[in-house]
Every structure is written in C-alpha cells, then in structure tokens.
Amino acid sequence: MKNYTGDRLNFGLAAEIARGEGIPVRMVVVADDAALADSDENAGRRGLAGTVLVHKIASAAAEAGKPLDEVAQEALEAAGSVATMGVALSGCTVPAAGKPGLDLGPDEIEWGLGxxxxxxxxxxxxxxxxxxxxxxxxxxVADRQLKAGDRVVLLVNNLGGTPTMELGIIAGRAVAFLAGHGIKLERLWVGTFLTALEMAGCSLSLARVDDHVLSLLDAPSQTSAWPTHLGKVSTHTEEPQPRVEPSAPTTTIGDHLKLPVAAVCNALIAAEQELTDLDQIVGDGDLGISLARGARAVLDGLNQYDGTDDATALRGIAGTVRRTVGGTSGPLYAALVLRTATARAAGKPWPEAFAEGVDAIAELGGAKIGDRTMLDALIPAVAALRTGALGEAVAAARKGTDETAGIMARRGRSSYLGDRALGTVDPGAEAVVIWLEALADVLTPVS
Incomplete structure (x- = not known):
C-alpha cells in the first residue's frame, strides 16, 4: 500500500479483518516520494507511481508460486529500491470538491507533488x-545513491493530462541523461500508470535492479495498463552532428548560394513566433515551428550537401526540408526546391527555374491563385521576377499576401473556417514574403 494515513488505516483494518478470518496477511508500505525527507517531523514519504513497479514484482513472485513471506520480502526490497518525483503544470479536480486543489499560473510548475x-x-x-x-x-540519482555502472529501470508516468508526444520527449531526455552519467538503463516504460485524475504533468520512478528483479518485471502479465512489451532500451545512440555556422568556409556549396540560403533560414527562424501566431488564428498553429525547424536543419547541414553546382546543392536542401518540415509545408517546399534544381541542371536561368518550382507546388497541392495559399504570394512574385528585379517580386508577393485577408479559403486548413479566416492574411503566403525579403536584402537584381 502507499504511505498515506488513510491508506495505512484502511489497509491495516482490512488486514485485521483478514487475520480474524484466518487469512494470512503481510503488509508492505511503499514510500517512494523522493521529494520529501523521511523523518519524524512528518508522516513520512508518500507512495507514488513507484508502487506500480512494486506491484509488478510482487505479483510476478506470487504467480511463480512463492510463499507469502517470500512475496512480501520481494515487495519490501522493491519498495526500498525505487524513488519517484513528479511535476505538475496544472491541478486536478476532486469530484466532490468541484474545483482544482492546486492553482497554477500559465508560467508556473509545481515540484514534488503527491x-x-x-x-x-x-x-x-x-x-x-x-x-x-x-x-x-x-x-x-542522488536519493538512491546511484553511480556509473549501476543498472536501473525507469517508469515515465502520465499524471493524467499529458499528451503522449510530451511523455516521449521526457523519456528521450531521460535516456540521454542516464547514458551521460554511465547508468545502464535496462528497461523503460512510458504511459499512464498512476494518475492524479486530469492533472497535466508527469512523474519519474527510478529503481536499481539486478537479473532476478528484471526477470520478475519481464514476467508476462494480463492487465490493461501494464505494457505487453518488455520495455527494453536500444543501446544504439547516434553521435550528435556538430553545428556548422552558415558563415564558415565551405568547399561543398558555392558561396553564391550559401549567403542567400543562410539569409532565408535565419529569416524563417526569426519569424517563428510571428508565423505561429498567425497560423493559430487560421490554421493548426504549427507553421512557424515547422519552417523554423527545417531552417535550422538546413543551416546545420549547409556544408554537407554534395557537389558544388546549384542543382546538387538544391537537391540536398530539398532532402533536408522533406525530412524535417512537417505538415503540408514540407512536401510543398521540397517540391519547389527539387523542381528548381532540375531546371537549373538543365541550364535554365534562376527566374525561369524558380517559376518551374512554383509550378510544382501548384501541381502537387492542386491550388491556384485566389485559393488563399502560399501561391497567392508566389505566383505574383514569379510574374514580377520575369521582367523586373527581386525587389519588385517582393512587392508583388506582399500585395498578393495582403489580398488573402479578404479571400474565403478553398484550400488548406483555413478552408474549414469559412468567413472566420477573413481579416487575417494567409500564414503560408506571409512566410513567402518573409523569405523573399531576406533574399532581396542579400542579392543583386536577378537578370
């Protein structure tokens, strides 16, 4: 049982009733809350999600036919090896209370809660x-006095309102942390094991193990919450690639391309919040994040694209965009860069190559000018670029983008909003203006 006063009283009473009926009983108290000191000045450490590991170990021992005293000893040792600490970003509402017992602001976090x-x-x-x-x-690690070479298992527990993706981010960092300290992570489980109702937050439970304990944790179980997989962790890790600054010398991409590519990437990174805010109004809110992520990836790989000619470098950039930019923007921008690369390989000048890249977006997405998409900026820019300088293309893209504020969307997520999108420019078109302006700042007029 968990170390709470109510639990101890009620489980203790149940044990007395069982003994009175001749049923042998052993009680094991789990107090794995590492946030609290275990002293006479409080009720002791609380029982948290580490209790789940104790249950699994004791249950496997019982299923194996061990006598009660041995099962109790397994549980006692497991309880002594596990430590848990949690954090919350919101409170939870006990139904009888009708309101959260914990009032957290949007920029606050609660450490070491029950x-x-x-x-x-x-x-x-x-x-x-x-x-x-x-x-x-x-x-x-300090609480359990763990050191390099120790073997552990880790339980990443959802307190109730945390998305699976965020739990995965937590787990990924935990794996890296333990590896960095030389602690061998034998098993990892991520999921909803012990909640605080709808609380947004998580807890981490860490326990030292040996082969015997692992055999009990690996024992098959038929429950709804315990995962059917064994939680084994891959030992393969990728060495992080060193960041390459865009201004560093290079022999793999021409300087005439390096400067504008870096300018585009830096502009999209700087505009991340602006584009995110726009997309939250008329889309799903991830445009700025996606484009900035792709821009950072392109900057990181700027010196790694094979070849010195434009086409080869552009194909490398397209591959990075395809892998790192999510949603619809990834394939559309990848198609733009790939078609432009093909045109440059055929010897076509930049304005014509760029125009063919824009055609690729139209073909792939099925949109046209007036559909309230990035094409409302790109198509006017292409037309201006054929006869004028890049500055004129930027102005044309700006005009086309501003006009999207009065257009009912027929493509993309904005099309689901009807007239609610009116008054706000299309985020994809705005992104085009941002990176075209960055190009105009570093390039001479295109001929």
Missing amino acids: IHGEPGVERGKISSADEVVDRLLRHL
Missing part, C-alpha cells in the same frame, strides 16, 4: 522539458 492534487514541495517558473527531466533525475 497524487491527490495536494501541493508539492516547491513552486517555480516553468522551464524546458530537458531542464525538468535533468532536475528530477539528478534528485532521484
């Missing part, structure tokens, strides 16, 4: 997922 919505041991400013994981694991 599972009933009660406050934790500290409240602070919200920080990144990596920082949260590092702090939790530093505390757990």
Whole structure:
C-alpha cells in the first residue's frame, strides 16, 4: 500500500479483518516520494507511481508460486529500491470538491507533488522539458545513491493530462541523461500508470535492479495498463552532428548560394513566433515551428550537401526540408526546391527555374491563385521576377499576401473556417514574403 494515513488505516483494518478470518496477511508500505525527507517531523514519504513497479514484482513472485513471506520480502526490497518525483503544470479536480486543489499560473510548475492534487514541495517558473527531466533525475540519482555502472529501470508516468508526444520527449531526455552519467538503463516504460485524475504533468520512478528483479518485471502479465512489451532500451545512440555556422568556409556549396540560403533560414527562424501566431488564428498553429525547424536543419547541414553546382546543392536542401518540415509545408517546399534544381541542371536561368518550382507546388497541392495559399504570394512574385528585379517580386508577393485577408479559403486548413479566416492574411503566403525579403536584402537584381 502507499504511505498515506488513510491508506495505512484502511489497509491495516482490512488486514485485521483478514487475520480474524484466518487469512494470512503481510503488509508492505511503499514510500517512494523522493521529494520529501523521511523523518519524524512528518508522516513520512508518500507512495507514488513507484508502487506500480512494486506491484509488478510482487505479483510476478506470487504467480511463480512463492510463499507469502517470500512475496512480501520481494515487495519490501522493491519498495526500498525505487524513488519517484513528479511535476505538475496544472491541478486536478476532486469530484466532490468541484474545483482544482492546486492553482497554477500559465508560467508556473509545481515540484514534488503527491497524487491527490495536494501541493508539492516547491513552486517555480516553468522551464524546458530537458531542464525538468535533468532536475528530477539528478534528485532521484542522488536519493538512491546511484553511480556509473549501476543498472536501473525507469517508469515515465502520465499524471493524467499529458499528451503522449510530451511523455516521449521526457523519456528521450531521460535516456540521454542516464547514458551521460554511465547508468545502464535496462528497461523503460512510458504511459499512464498512476494518475492524479486530469492533472497535466508527469512523474519519474527510478529503481536499481539486478537479473532476478528484471526477470520478475519481464514476467508476462494480463492487465490493461501494464505494457505487453518488455520495455527494453536500444543501446544504439547516434553521435550528435556538430553545428556548422552558415558563415564558415565551405568547399561543398558555392558561396553564391550559401549567403542567400543562410539569409532565408535565419529569416524563417526569426519569424517563428510571428508565423505561429498567425497560423493559430487560421490554421493548426504549427507553421512557424515547422519552417523554423527545417531552417535550422538546413543551416546545420549547409556544408554537407554534395557537389558544388546549384542543382546538387538544391537537391540536398530539398532532402533536408522533406525530412524535417512537417505538415503540408514540407512536401510543398521540397517540391519547389527539387523542381528548381532540375531546371537549373538543365541550364535554365534562376527566374525561369524558380517559376518551374512554383509550378510544382501548384501541381502537387492542386491550388491556384485566389485559393488563399502560399501561391497567392508566389505566383505574383514569379510574374514580377520575369521582367523586373527581386525587389519588385517582393512587392508583388506582399500585395498578393495582403489580398488573402479578404479571400474565403478553398484550400488548406483555413478552408474549414469559412468567413472566420477573413481579416487575417494567409500564414503560408506571409512566410513567402518573409523569405523573399531576406533574399532581396542579400542579392543583386536577378537578370
């Protein structure tokens, strides 16, 4: 049972009833809350999600036919090896109370809380997922006095309202942290094991193990919450690639391309929040994030694209865009760059090659000018570029983008909003203006 006063009283009473009926009983108390000191000045450490690991170990021992005393001893040792600490970004509402017991602001995080919505041991400013994981694991490693070479298992537990993707981010950082400290992660489980109702947050449970304990954790089980996989962790890790600054010397992409490519990427990174805010109004809110992620990837790989000719370099960029930019923007921009690369390989001048790239977007997406998409900026820009300078193309794209604010969308996610999108320019078209302006700042007029 978990170390809460109510649990101890009620489980203790149940044990007395069982003994009175001649049923042998052993009680094991789990107090894995590493956020609290275990002293006479409080009720002791609370029982948290580490209890799930104790249950699994004790249940496997019982299923193997071990006598009660041995099962109790397995549970006792498991309870002594596990430590847990959690964080919350919101409270939870106990149904009888009708309101959250924990009131957190949008920029606050609660450290070291229990599972009933009660406050934790500290409240602070919200920080990144990596920082949260590092702090939790530093505390757990110190609490269990773990050192390099020790073998552990890790339970990443959803407190109720945390998306699966965010749990995956937490788990990924935890794996890297433990590897960096030389601690061998034998098993990893990520999921919803012990919640605080709808609370947004998670807890990490870390336990030292050996082959015997692993055999009990690996024992088959038929339950709804415990995963059917064994939780084994791959030992393969990729070495991080060193970041290459766009201004560094290169022999793999011509300087005449390097400068404009870096300008485009830096402009999209700087506009991440602006584009995200726009897309949250009329789309799904990920345009700025996606384009900035792709831009960072292109900058990182700027010196790694094979070949010195335009076409080969552009194909390398297209591959990076395809792999890193999500949603519809990834394939559309990849198609733009790929078709432009093909045209340059055929010896066509930049304005004509760019025009063919824009044609590729129209063919792939099925949109045309007036559909409230990025083409409302690109098609006017292409027309201006055929007869004028890049500055004129930027002005034409700006005009086309501004006009999208009065267009009912017929393509993309904005098309689901009807007239609610009116008054806001299309985010994809706005992105085109941003990177065209960046090009105009670093390039001479195109002929």
